[in-house]
Amino acid sequence: MQVASPLPPPDSNGVIDYNVIKISADIQENYKIFKEIFKNDNTVVIRVFENQQDKDIQFLGISINGMVKPNSIYQSITSPLMQKKFDKNESYFTQAHREIISSLDLSIKTDVKDIVKAILYGDTAIMVSGGTQAILVETKGWSTRSISEPDSEKNLKGPREGFTEAMIINASLIRRRIQTSDLKFQYMNLGTRTNTFACIVYLDSLVDKKVLTEFVRRLEKISSDSVLDANYIEELIKDNRHSPFKTIGSTEKPDVAAARILEGRIALIVDGTPIVITLPYLFIENFQSPDDYYLNYYFASIGRLLRIIGFFITISLPSVYLALVTYHQEMLPTQMVTAIAESSKGVPFPTFVECLIMLFVFEILRETGIRMSSKIGQALGIVGGLVVGQAAVEAKIVSAPMVIVIAFTGITGLITPRLSGAAILIRTLSLIFTAILGFYGFFLFMITVLIHVMSLKSFSYEYISLSFKPQSIKDIYVRAPQWQLKTRPKFAKDKYRR
Amino acid sequence: MKRLILLIISGCLLLCGCWNYKEIKNFTIVMGVGIDEGKAQRYRVCVEIAAMKSGGEQVRDQAKPKVVSVEGDTVLQAIQSITATTGGNLYFDNCKIIVLGDGICEKGIGNIVEYFVKTAYFQKNIDVAVAHNTTAEKIFSINPTNEEVVSTELANSIRSTAQTSSTAMNVTPYQLYNAYKSGKGSVITALKIEKNGQEKMIMSGGYGCFNGLKLTGYLTENEALFYNFAKNKVSKGQLSVKVDNKVSGFEILNAKTKLNRSGELIVTADVAAYDGTVTATEQDINRYVKQNVKKVISKAITDFNCNEFSFSGHVSVIGNVTVRDRRLAG
Numbered sequence: 001m002q003v004a005s006p007l008p009p010p011d012s013n014g015v016i017d018y019n020v021i022k023i024s025a026d027i028q029e030n031y032k033i034f035k036e037i038f039k040n041d042n043t044v045v046i047r048v049f050e051n052q053q054d055k056d057i058q059f060l061g062i063s064i065n066g067m068v069k070p071n072s073i074y075q076s077i078t079s080p081l082m083q084k085k086f087d088k089n090e091s092y093f094t095q096a097h098r099e100i101i102s103s104l105d106l107s108i109k110t111d112v113k114d115i116v117k118a119i120l121y122g123d124t125a126i127m128v129s130g131g132t133q134a135i136l137v138e139t140k141g142w143s144t145r146s147i148s149e150p151d152s153e154k155n156l157k158g159p160r161e162g163f164t165e166a167m168i169i170n171a172s173l174i175r176r177r178i179q180t181s182d183l184k185f186q187y188m189n190l191g192t193r194t195n196t197f198a199c200i201v202y203l204d205s206l207v208d209k210k211v212l213t214e215f216v217r218r219l220e221k222i223s224s225d226s227v228l229d230a231n232y233i234e235e236l237i238k239d240n241r242h243s244p245f246k247t248i249g250s251t252e253k254p255d256v257a258a259a260r261i262l263e264g265r266i267a268l269i270v271d272g273t274p275i276v277i278t279l280p281y282l283f284i285e286n287f288q289s290p291d292d293y294y295l296n297y298y299f300a301s302i303g304r305l306l307r308i309i310g311f312f313i314t315i316s317l318p319s320v321y322l323a324l325v326t327y328h329q330e331m332l333p334t335q336m337v338t339a340i341a342e343s344s345k346g347v348p349f350p351t352f353v354e355c356l357i358m359l360f361v362f363e364i365l366r367e368t369g370i371r372m373s374s375k376i377g378q379a380l381g382i383v384g385g386l387v388v389g390q391a392a393v394e395a396k397i398v399s400a401p402m403v404i405v406i407a408f409t410g411i412t413g414l415i416t417p418r419l420s421g422a423a424i425l426i427r428t429l430s431l432i433f434t435a436i437l438g439f440y441g442f443f444l445f446m447i448t449v450l451i452h453v454m455s456l457k458s459f460s461y462e463y464i465s466l467s468f469k470p471q472s473i474k475d476i477y478v479r480a481p482q483w484q485l486k487t488r489p490k491f492a493k494d495k496y497r498r
Numbered sequence: 499m500k501r502l503i504l505l506i507i508s509g510c511l512l513l514c515g516c517w518n519y520k521e522i523k524n525f526t527i528v529m530g531v532g533i534d535e536g537k538a539q540r541y542r543v544c545v546e547i548a549a550m551k552s553g554g555e556q557v558r559d560q561a562k563p564k565v566v567s568v569e570g571d572t573v574l575q576a577i578q579s580i581t582a583t584t585g586g587n588l589y590f591d592n593c594k595i596i597v598l599g600d601g602i603c604e605k606g607i608g609n610i611v612e613y614f615v616k617t618a619y620f621q622k623n624i625d626v627a628v629a630h631n632t633t634a635e636k637i638f639s640i641n642p643t644n645e646e647v648v649s650t651e652l653a654n655s656i657r658s659t660a661q662t663s664s665t666a667m668n669v670t671p672y673q674l675y676n677a678y679k680s681g682k683g684s685v686i687t688a689l690k691i692e693k694n695g696q697e698k699m700i701m702s703g704g705y706g707c708f709n710g711l712k713l714t715g716y717l718t719e720n721e722a723l724f725y726n727f728a729k730n731k732v733s734k735g736q737l738s739v740k741v742d743n744k745v746s747g748f749e750i751l752n753a754k755t756k757l758n759r760s761g762e763l764i765v766t767a768d769v770a771a772y773d774g775t776v777t778a779t780e781q782d783i784n785r786y787v788k789q790n791v792k793k794v795i796s797k798a799i800t801d802f803n804c805n806e807f808s809f810s811g812h813v814s815v816i817g818n819v820t821v822r823d824r825r826l827a828g
Contacts, residue, residue: 325521325522326519326520326521326522327518327519327520329520329522329525329589329591329592330591330621334529334548334592334594334650337522337525337527337589337591337592338527338548338550340522341523341527341550342550344521344522344523345523345550347523350521351522399523435519438518438519444511
């Protein structure tokens with residue numbers, strides 16, 4: 001005979017609305033409910049236990065194996081509940097909550113949905129006979145990766161700590177850098193199925209409240225059932241969703257996140273990923289590096305200028321080369337014309353096709369380099385260098401100048417990793433335009449890109465704003481000395497001065 | 499309606515460019531053009547083609563530039579015949595020099611100059627030179643001394659002669675064309691073949707004088723210097739002053755020539771004397787410069803009927819040369 005389930009039937013998406021269920025005063029009843037909720041889940045520990053002094057006082061404890069610290073459950077929950085004597089004149093639930101459970105972080109919840117969520121996040125739920133609520137005790141104890149330097153954002157000087165996958169640890173890393181009660185952490189849940197914890201971090205006195213409200217509104221509008229990484233959110237709440245340019249920043253370094261929060265920006269830590277997103281995000285941030293502020297300002301400024309020039313080279317070099325050798329040969333010095341013509345004699349493809357082939361090969365090598373284990377890296381270098389470079393030139397499949405052009409394009413593309421997606425797109429499209437119309441096509445396309453970038457906004461702030469006042473450009477093309485960095489960006493309108 | 503406007507705009511933007519896609523590897527790179535009088539037909543055009551071997555190997559040392567000559571009734575016809583013989587598209591954008599043979603210059607080069615000015619294939623700053631008592635083809639057959647290509651050497655030689663000894667001038671086809679159209683005469687730097695032991699060398703210096711783009715006579719290198727004084731084209735150079743059969747050498751430091759309101763040509767210059775053999779005084783130099791400038795103006799204007807100045811052959815010249823004495827005292 002089949003026993004009737006204590007749970008309501010699931011909706012069309014297969015999700016059960018737990019809020020319909022009420023916690024019963026009978027422990028055995030609650031046991032059935034939670035056993036049903038966590039059916040077929042062997043990691044969940046559900047146990048009914050009694051007080052040794054009075055066997056009528058029963059407790060139901062629920063936690064998840066591997067997510068909790070077993071010692072702390074024993075010391076602060078099960079041991080006191082089983083051994084301490086309860087006063088019969090007072091509610092057992094209140095006594096357990098106030099006197100007996102010795103943990104500091106306690107909360108009382110009535111909604112089964114909240115209770116389930118807390119259990120799944122490493123809390124221990126305790127129900128006491130006679131009580132219609134649950135006590136949630138903070139017993140989180142899952143293992144996380146230790147704090148290490150992120151591979152994607154290495155720096156010469158300055159802090160080497162990087163965010164980890166645990167939100168709480170990440171929050172503490174920011175908190176340690178900005179020790180003021182003005183720093184606010186607001187929790188929220190994202191993803192209807194993953195129930196991912198996220199935390200909005202900002203400085204209350206500096207943040208633009210309009211941006212904050214808009215950010216929260218957009219987050220609340222997310223209807224996706226899974227949020228596994230910050231990029232899920234980034235893509236969903238971006239201003240111009242089809243733009244290849246990032247209008248929301250991301251970082252793996254707590255010092256960078258802290259610096260951005262101190263400029264009036266908002267950060268969002270998402271549990272399960274070391275990537276913290278920050279906003280508003282400006283175009284120039286693509287070229288900024290934490291090292292800019294840790295190194296001497298001359299050196300930092302040269303580095304930043306190189307990054308800006310590098311980006312322009314990586315998007316335009318193949319197109320400029322193509323335009324010069326197929327349309328505007330008169331712009332090249334005679335020796336260069338002769339050298340290029342000499343080396344491309346016998347190459348079977350038109351320059352444009354040659355260029356596309358080489359770009360394709362470079363992108364394949366780059367992608368392989370990212371995906372494979374670092375031990376094969378040297379082999380890839382040899383394949384890339386010898387096969388694609390020397391052998392291809394000797395076999396007259398590509399010309400030597402083309403290899404140089406693509407190699408330089410590739411190298412400069414690596415200077416600005418945050419723009420690499422946009423760079424590939426712009427580079428390829430501008431190449432096509434140039435192949436059709438020469439320099440005219442190149443500039444036509446570049447103007448289109450410029451118009452697009454100029455029209456972008458990040459949370460109502462212009463992605464690129466043109467100003468020539470010294471304080472507005474102090475940290476744009478070059479990094480001015482620290483004593484000259486007097487004002488914040490305009491996100492913090494009221495508290496403009498640092 | 500929106501689509502129509504978009505179509506028109508994109509049509510305007512995409513269809514107004516120059517659709518002149520050409521692959522660099524299909525080029526036959528012409529470094530210099532020579533034009534002589536033809537035997538069977540009116541013109542004999544020769545082009546110097548840059549040496550090229552495929553594959554980008556280090557073979558340029560062995561490869562030598564080629565000179566191809568073809569005759570034709572027009573320059574264009576001859577050039578097209580060359581394209582037919584070489585196979586590749588003739589590419590003139592990097593052409594350094596146009597050398598005109600002696601014979602064709604005497605017959606008149608109006609048509610030739612007009613072709614080079616009006617065709618789109620040539621750069622506008624290309625040099626023109628005249629082969630003094632020889633043909634352009636012979637000039638291109640001489641082995642270059644410094645460069646791999648004769649044309650580059652010729653262009654470099656004219657430029658450096660104009661800068662260091664002021665006996666040559668960079669003349670472009672459109673300057674000749676403008677002078678011709680305004681009824682003025684013009685001069686073109688002359689190239690000569692000189693013997694250096696067994697080897698033959700090309701020297702630039704001196705001018706061919708043209709009236710109505712017909713060659714009327716030549717000025718020597720020394721005359722060319724004074725002609726440049728008259729044209730205010732002297733920058734550097736050396737001045738040899740002959741007084742009582744003794745030659746004194748000076749270096750020209752700077753020079754400027756002006757025509758004042760009363761129609762006098764005032765030659766102002768700073769010259770330096772370095773050694774003890776210099777005997778000429780400032781007055782001697784001034785007299786010498788004055789005489790020679792006057793002589794060369796008169797020769798060009800009266801004898802060769804080539805006047806590119808704004809004054810006549812009877813202009814009075816005033817020498818205003820200052821000597822910077824850098825000889826050891828005593």
